[in-house]
Amino acid sequence: MTNIGVVGAGAAAAAATDVLDETVPDASVTVLEKSGGVCGRAATRRNGDVTYDYGANYVKSDDERVVDLLTERLSTEGLVDVGEPIYTFDAAGTVSEGRDADDHKWTYRGGLTQIAKRLFGGTAATVLRHTRVEHISRGNDRWHLRDTDGETWGPFDALLVNPPAPQTAALLETADWEADARADLRAAAESVPFRTVWTAVLHYPFELDRPYYALVNTDKDHEVGWIAREECKDGHVPAGESLLVVQANHEWSVARYDDDPAANVADLAALTADVLGDQRLTDPDWTDHQGWRYALPEDGVRAGAVEAAAEADLYPLGDWVAGEGRLHAALRNGLETGERVALSVA
Numbered sequence: 001m002t003n004i005g006v007v008g009a010g011a012a013a014a015a016a017t018d019v020l021d022e023t024v025p026d027a028s029v030t031v032l033e034k035s036g037g038v039c040g041r042a043a044t045r046r047n048g049d050v051t052y053d054y055g056a057n058y059v060k061s062d063d064e065r066v067v068d069l070l071t072e073r074l075s076t077e078g079l080v081d082v083g084e085p086i087y088t089f090d091a092a093g094t095v096s097e098g099r100d101a102d103d104h105k106w107t108y109r110g111g112l113t114q115i116a117k118r119l120f121g122g123t124a125a126t127v128l129r130h131t132r133v134e135h136i137s138r139g140n141d142r143w144h145l146r147d148t149d150g151e152t153w154g155p156f157d158a159l160l161v162n163p164p165a166p167q168t169a170a171l172l173e174t175a176d177w178e179a180d181a182r183a184d185l186r187a188a189a190e191s192v193p194f195r196t197v198w199t200a201v202l203h204y205p206f207e208l209d210r211p212y213y214a215l216v217n218t219d220k221d222h223e224v225g226w227i228a229r230e231e232c233k234d235g236h237v238p239a240g241e242s243l244l245v246v247q248a249n250h251e252w253s254v255a256r257y258d259d260d261p262a263a264n265v266a267d268l269a270a271l272t273a274d275v276l277g278d279q280r281l282t283d284p285d286w287t288d289h290q291g292w293r294y295a296l297p298e299d300g301v302r303a304g305a306v307e308a309a310a311e312a313d314l315y316p317l318g319d320w321v322a323g324e325g326r327l328h329a330a331l332r333n334g335l336e337t338g339e340r341v342a343l344s345v346a
Contacts, residue, residue, distance in 0.1 A: 002027045002345045005143055005154055006125075007133045007171070008162030009033035010040030011327055012317040012334030014119035015069070016160055019338025021123035024345060029125040030153060032145065034132035037113060038120060040162070040318075041292060042327050044111025047203070051236045052243055053112045054201055054290050057214070057228050058082060059327040061104035065335055066328045070106060074118050078109040080234045084213035091221035093275045098218070105213070109235035112327070136161075137176035138312065158313040158341050164294035165192035165301060165320040181308055185316070188305035192320050197225070197295035198253035200268040201288035202281065204242045207231070215275065217249065224271050225249040244281070246272050253291070261289050296325030315341055 002024055006013050009031050020027050037043060041055035061067050070079065082105040088098035108114035120127050133153075135146040142155035161168050172186035214228040226247040231237035246268045248256070256264050265287045273281035300323020306316055315337050319325050322333040 002158075003154070003156045004029045004158050004160070004341065004345070005145060005156035006031040006160040006162065007136075007145070008040070009038040009116060009120070009127055009129070010162045010318060010330065011042050011116055012319070012321075012330040012337065013160060013162040014038065014116035015331045015334025016317060016338035016341065017123055017125045018073075018119045019335055020342055021125060023339070023342040027345070029123065030156075031120070031125055031127040032131040032133050032147065032153065033127065033129045036129050038127065038129075039113040039116035040330075041295060042112040042115060043290075044113040045288065046111075047286065047288070049238050050203065050230075050241070050243055051109070051111050052201060052230045052245060052288075053107055053233075054199055054245055054288065055292060055295075056112055056327045057226075057245065058105040058107050059112070059115070059331070061106070061328075062326070063328045063332045066331045069331060069335070070115075074115075074122075078114065078235075080107050080109055080236075081105065082107070082213050082232050084211070084229075084232045086214045086216055087212040088218045089215050089222065089275055090217070090219050093222065095215060095275065098216070107233055109233075111236075115331070133171065135174060135176075136171055138178070138314075139176070143313070157345055158315065160315045160317055160337065160341065162318050164194065164318070165189040165297065166194065166294055168316055177314075178312070181312060185305045185309045185314075188302040189316070189320075192301050193298040194294045194320075195250045195296040195298055195325070196253040196257060197250070197292045198248045198257060198264060199290045199292065200246045200248075200265045201290075202244045202246060202265070202269055202272065202284040203286045204244075204281065205240075205285050206242060206280070207240050208242045208276075208278070210276070220249060222271075222275075223249060223252045224268065224275065227272055227275065244272060257291050257293065265289055297323070298325070299323060310340065310344070313344060
């Protein structure tokens with residue numbers, strides 16, 4: 001039997017696990033996830049009858065393999081395509097039609113987490129949540145893990161590592177592994193720049209009448225970078241209600257990351273009201289929030305370090321390896337990484 005360990009249950013890990021389950025018949029895959037959910041920043045929450053994607057907003061049809069994954073391999077039941085366009089706004093808050101380059105903007109009636117839930121659910125993999133890996137080591141050509149409760153996992157013939165680059169670098173800092181290879185991959189991971197995003201979720205007991213699904217700040221000089229109308233996704237928001245997902249820009253998010261969440265939400269609601277020209281939006285009837293310290297990679301990891309790690313059966317994966325902070329890029333990288341691992345362990 002081939003034992004494969006996976007740290008993190010993000011979208012890339014789910015796609016890789018699906019490939020391995022399909023192509024390596026004797027594979028036993030164990031996924032260790034620190035949180036209570038799967039799919040990483042493609043995250044979904046519910047409040048009563050409202051469902052909302054509060055991290056990644058959708059997956060776009062920008063990659064043939066990902067399109068095939070969503071429309072052929074996985075069930076299309078509950079698949080939602082947002083038809084409304086994306087407009088733009090500038091530093092002064094002036095809204096323009098812009099150009100919507102995304103042919104499809106997909107999510108599910110149950111939210112984006114359905115991607116990982118369906119991928120993992122279709123495999124024989126063991127997915128253990130609330131299990132935070134704190135140490136990795138390599139001995140006798142196999143990988144071993146230890147979690148924060150002191151439990152050990154492995155040995156694994158191959159190890160896939162899905163956390164964002166800074167968290168992967170932190171794991172490598174204390175890893176028991178060949179010094180030069182460890183230092184090289186750690187340095188490469190540390191060099192990947194990330195954008196921080198602080199998100200406010202604003203619900204209203206009335207319906208907004210706008211011709212667009214979302215607004216994006218193209219000049220990156222406004223405190224708000226993104227405003228999305230979750231009611232444009234079928235099944236997410238009951239008729240007669242509105243829910244806005246508001247993402248602050250990087251500078252605002254870094255400066256206010258540890259500030260009082262209620263004050264942050266209030267300020268983002270006020271900024272949103274100004275952009276949309278509706279002062280009712282300063283007073284949502286309920287709110288939510290989430291800080292994403294490592295939200296979006298702004299560059300990819302150095303390929304040579306990833307290739308060298310693969311020689312020891314260690315495979316970083318995710319959008320930071322793909323070099324594009326989009327959900328379709330993470331899924332594509334997961335598919336490709338799964339195939340590489342399958343060839344290696346065959």
